[in-house]
Amino acid sequence: MKMDSWLSLNAVGCAYKLALKKLVDFYGSAEDVLRVSDQELWHSGLAGKGFTKARAMAKDKFKLDKEYELMDKYGVKAITLADDNYPMSLRYLPDAPIVLYVQGEVLRRDLVAIGVVGTRLFTPYGKSQATELSGQLAEAGITIVSGLAHGIDTFAHRAALDKGGRTLAILGGGISRLFPPENKELARSISANGAVISEYTMSETPTQQTFPLRNRIISGLSLGVLVIEADVKSGALITAKWAVSQGREVFALPGNISSRFSRGTNKLIKDGAKLVEGVEDVIEEINCLKGLAAGKKRPAQPEFAITGLNEGEGNIYRLLGSEPVNIESLCVQTGLPMGRLSPLLLQLEMKELIQEVGGKNYIRV
Amino acid sequence: MxxxxxxxxxxxxxxxxxxxxxxxxxxxxxxxxxxxxxxxxxxxxxxxxxxxxxxxxxxxxxxxxxxxxxxxxxxxxxxxxxxxxxxxxxxxxxxxxxxxxxxxxxxxxxxxxxxxxxxxxxxxxxxxxxxxxxxxxxxxxxxxxxxxxxxxxxxxxxxxxxxxxxxxxxxxxxxxxxDIGEIFNVNSQYGIDFSDVKGQLYAKRSLEIAAAGGHNILLVGPPGSGKTMLAKRLTTILPDMIMEESIETTKIHSIVGNLPHNQALIATRPFRSPHHTISDVALIGGGAYPKPGEVSLAHNGVLFLDELPEFHRNVLEVLRQPLEDGVVTIARAQSSLTFPAKFMMVAAMNPCPCGYSGDPKQECVCSVFKIQKYMSKISGPLLDRIDMHIDVPRLKYDEITQETLAENSAVIRTRVNRARIAQRERFAEEKHVYCNAHMQARQIRKYCKLGPESQEMLKHAINKLNLSARAYDRILKVARTIADLEGTAQIQTQNIAEALQYRGLDKNLFN
CATH class of the missing domain: 3.30.230.10 (Ribosomal Protein S5; domain 2)
Known part of the structure; x- marks a missing residue:
């Protein structure tokens, strides 16, 4: 069966992932790549001894029946380069994955996608912007692609789902080895409104080597990559690098110059990435998105548009902004005793006008 | 002869x-x-x-x-x-x-x-x-x-x-x-005062509530934010010690021989702060000739556990029984002894291993995994016995140096005493319940009735703020104490709202 050979070839391990597409192009199909002799492969100049060893290993050790069993159990379909529904955006990349394990569905409209990436550690600013921007992009009908990691990735996925949009999560390991495990529930909702995708065999353990490679799929599936927060050495910057080499746009959210979490994004902007102040900056840059963007200007938020606040609540709300303000200084500024201030803050929080961001610091939502 | x-x-x-x-x-x-x-x-x-x-x-x-x-x-x-x-x-x-x-x-x-x-x-x-x-x-x-x-x-x-x-x-x-009365009066003065602490209004308010209801409390804050300083001063706002309590506490200190030379009677509430390397026997008592441990030495006072996650797991687990019963029973092959151990537990910890998570000025450098590992060192059952968890932020320089007058301990203690009197009257017929923190599920249902509006608000809040179900009873208890401080018979909506503010760890701030 054809699928067998695609899966077996794909099981050679992450060191040879980038060469597989070239080999398949050269020999015509996965079956042929598996069949040709070692000597022939070496002469082709596309593979060395390491690859032939890995190929022999994959032929011997890779248990296809077990793989199919796992795919069944997790409701996963495999899409190969030979399939018609292989995503167009990936197909012509020189180092595209030859097999995608897909839990959920990749639709045609998912071609209009933006990657949203950032660090696992984040600031309140990064969290709120990731949520806001991804939410608005999703509302505009754009699919959000990200990596299901902690932090920014999680917020991007969640925002897209909350706004009823579509989102794709690209894993750095096999689908049965979901990482991080805390995001299992999130992954389930993503596969219902998009797809959880991996190029790794079902039970491949995620390692330090597997994550950077999957970043090329995030950028490859997207028209552009939006970096929310990143330090100078981070996976998000690797994704941006892939995006450049694949001819995708790179967008970066500017940040506080003293913040470690914005050093990477500010560096990207210095190097020519587009500075993003709002979702329209993203939409404007990508031609095919312009139609979607018609009339999607962000309304300026009027200062006192919020009604239904009593005087105390209004006073507090006015003192807050996007920079966290501590309860201590709120107490001093409003002159309210702590016993009055606390309940008011909670009530504002319940009205979803403000949010606590840890350490009793508050920001406007 | x-x-x-x-x-x-x-x-x-x-x-x-x-x-x-x-x-x-x-x-x-x-x-x-x-x-x-x-x-x-x-x-x-x-x-x-x-x-x-x-x-x-x-x-x-x-x-x-x-x-x-x-x-x-x-x-x-x-x-x-x-x-x-x-x-x-x-x-x-x-x-x-x-x-x-x-x-x-x-x-x-x-x-x-x-x-x-x-x-x-x-x-x-x-x-x-x-x-x-x-x-x-x-x-x-x-x-x-x-x-x-x-x-x-x-x-x-x-x-x-x-x-x-x-x-x-x-x-x-x-x-x-x-003259016993004279000794009592001389020794019942504290050398420290709440007004020594600048700022930290939120933490002070929380400690006042904790003192008024006898609630165990967990202080979460970066290093140097003043958690220890606050905890030490909690003893000064607890209700005045009465002679019987004083004698009971002195008895225990007399047995281990750590009464100060010039002081015969302990008339101030004890503050015990064992180091986190303490063994379980040292904490609850024991030994070949069973001696009272730190929990008994803190009888009628405050047991302060600084760096809570650094304590050995088994040491923290043995705390559960004394927290529940107010006594410690030490059973050995030779005999079984009971020491009194009625204390308020104050625990302190950093929000993450590096200490700066949530700090607006200094960024935290801990990975998500590290933070989760750090938090998971405290077991659920122990956390269940802590009614309030509060954040203690680091103060800026101008907040420390500002010259605003802070309330002194005596003023706060008057309010605490008043709230305690209300509680003693309420629980006059109940056995083993002297303050709000001791209430069990049955008493909570009896004494913490909510109006329809408050009920609605609490339900809404639990859903919206992702509070765990176990938080529910604790919120009611703390709300009851806040109402007692204000002198109202019925728990008001704003009391519930304020009580919700003291459940910091229930709010999932990491995701």
């Missing part, structure tokens, strides 16, 4: 009488002590011998047998020295045996015949107060402590020869008298 002298020892915190019987008979000179003495008791032979000789008395060169009865309880410590020496002198005819009757003798002998202080004097005098003992002889150093038990004649002793003269009616030692 045979002589009998009474002495006393402490088992757990209860005193019991020990009869010291001394027999002197003809034979080769020997000196034996029987009746399960431990090494320190057996060594008293040499001390007694030297002390008698050096007090210009005669040590009999005969066969001496000392029996400590009851013979089945292990004896330890040096406090029987005096009774043994007196027994020998009486059996040898140097003291009138009748003069020893109905009195109890405590004291460790020095080689020169002077009498050193001993541990556990207060529990003994309190325990013997209601027996037919007519008086007690104690070391001079312990005289104040011994006098705290009213209606007990206390004779202070400086050395052995003075006592022998007194017993032979050659001179007299006057019973010691003291």
């Amino acid at each position: 045979l002589a009998k002298v009474l002495s006393s020892a402490v088992l757990g915190i209860e005193a019991y009488l020990i009869k010291v019987e001394v027999d002197i008979s003809a034979g080769l000179p020997t000196f034996n002590i029987v009746g399960l003495p431990d090494t320190s008791v057996r060594e008293s032979r040499d001390r007694v011998m030297a002390a008698i000789k050096n007090s210009e008395l005669e040590f009999p060169t005969k066969r001496i047998t000392v029996n400590l009865a009851p013979a089945d309880i292990k004896k330890e410590g040096a406090s029987f020295d005096l009774a043994i020496a007196l027994g020998i002198l009486a059996a040898h005819g140097q003291i009138q045996p009748d003069s020893l009757k109905d009195h109890v003798y405590l004291g460790e002998l020095a080689l020169d015949g002077s009498i050193r202080s001993v541990k556990g004097v207060l529990p003994i005098t309190v325990g013997l107060r209601d027996s037919k003992i007519k008086g007690i002889y104690v070391p001079h150093r312990n005289r104040q402590e011994a006098c705290l038990a009213e209606n007990m004649k206390v004779y202070p002793l400086k050395n052995l020869s003075e006592l022998v003269k007194h017993l032979n009616k050659e001179s007299a030692i006057k019973p010691h008298k003291t």
Whole structure:
């Protein structure tokens, strides 16, 4: 069966992932790549001894029946380069994955996608912007692609789902080895409104080597990559690098110059990435998105548009902004005793006008 | 000749009488002590011998047998020295045996015949107060402590020869008298005050509520934010200590012998802050001769556990029973003892291993995994016994230096006292419930009824803020305390709202 050979070839391990597409192009199909002799492969100049060893290993050790069993159990379909529904955006990349394990569905409209990436550690600013921007992009009908990691990735996925949009999560390991495990529930909702995708065999353990490679799929599936927060050495910057080499746009959210979490994004902007102040900056840059963007200007938020606040609540709300303000200084500024201030803050929080961001610091939502 | 002298020892915190019987008979000179003495008791032979000789008395060169009865309880410590020496002198005819009757003798002998202080004097005098003992002889150093038990004649002793003269009616030692009320008042002053803490209004308010309801509290904040400083001052706003509480606490401190030299009575609430390397036995008590642990030393006061996640897991788990019952039962093969351990627990921890998560100025460098691992060191059942978790932020320089007047402890304590009185009235008919924190599910349903509006608000909040179900009861208890502070009979909506603010760890701030 054809699928067998695609899966077996794909099981050679992450060191040879980038060469597989070239080999398949050269020999015509996965079956042929598996069949040709070692000597022939070496002469082709596309593979060395390491690859032939890995190929022999994959032929011997890779248990296809077990793989199919796992795919069944997790409701996963495999899409190969030979399939018609292989995503167009990936197909012509020189180092595209030859097999995608897909839990959920990749639709045609998912071609209009933006990657949203950032660090696992984040600031309140990064969290709120990731949520806001991804939410608005999703509302505009754009699919959000990200990596299901902690932090920014999680917020991007969640925002897209909350706004009823579509989102794709690209894993750095096999689908049965979901990482991080805390995001299992999130992954389930993503596969219902998009797809959880991996190029790794079902039970491949995620390692330090597997994550950077999957970043090329995030950028490859997207028209552009939006970096929310990143330090100078981070996976998000690797994704941006892939995006450049694949001819995708790179967008970066500017940040506080003293913040470690914005050093990477500010560096990207210095190097020519587009500075993003709002979702329209993203939409404007990508031609095919312009139609979607018609009339999607962000309304300026009027200062006192919020009604239904009593005087105390209004006073507090006015003192807050996007920079966290501590309860201590709120107490001093409003002159309210702590016993009055606390309940008011909670009530504002319940009205979803403000949010606590840890350490009793508050920001406007 | 045979002589009998009474002495006393402490088992757990209860005193019991020990009869010291001394027999002197003809034979080769020997000196034996029987009746399960431990090494320190057996060594008293040499001390007694030297002390008698050096007090210009005669040590009999005969066969001496000392029996400590009851013979089945292990004896330890040096406090029987005096009774043994007196027994020998009486059996040898140097003291009138009748003069020893109905009195109890405590004291460790020095080689020169002077009498050193001993541990556990207060529990003994309190325990013997209601027996037919007519008086007690104690070391001079312990005289104040011994006098705290009213209606007990206390004779202070400086050395052995003075006592022998007194017993032979050659001179007299006057019973010691003291004014307990005076001692209580002198010692009930705190050296620290709440107004020492600048800013931290949120934390101060939380501690006031915690003190008013007896709620255990967890302080979460970066290093240097003042968690320890705040916790230390919590004792100063707890309700005034009453004499009975004071005596109970002093008894426990007397047993382990850590009463300060010039202070006979502990009239301020104790603040115990064991280091996180403490063992479980040191924390709850135990040992071959069971001694009270830190939880009992914190009886009627505050037990402060700084760096909570750094404590060994098994050490934290043993805290669960005393937190629930207010007593600690130490069961050993030999015996099972109960020590009182009614304390308020204040725990402190950093929000993450590096300490700066949530700090607006300094960024946290911990990975998500590290933070989760750090938080998971505290078990759910223990966290369940902590009603309030609050954030203690680091203050900026100008907040520390600002000259606004902070309330002092006395003002806050008045409010706390008022709230406690309301609670005592409410729980007058309940057993084992004295403050809001002690309420069980049944009492919560009975005393924490909510109006429809408050009910709605709480339900809404639990859904919206992702609060766990176990938070529900705790929120009600804390809301009840806030209402008590305000003096209202019914819990108001804003009380619930404020109580919700003290459940920091329930809000999932990491995702």
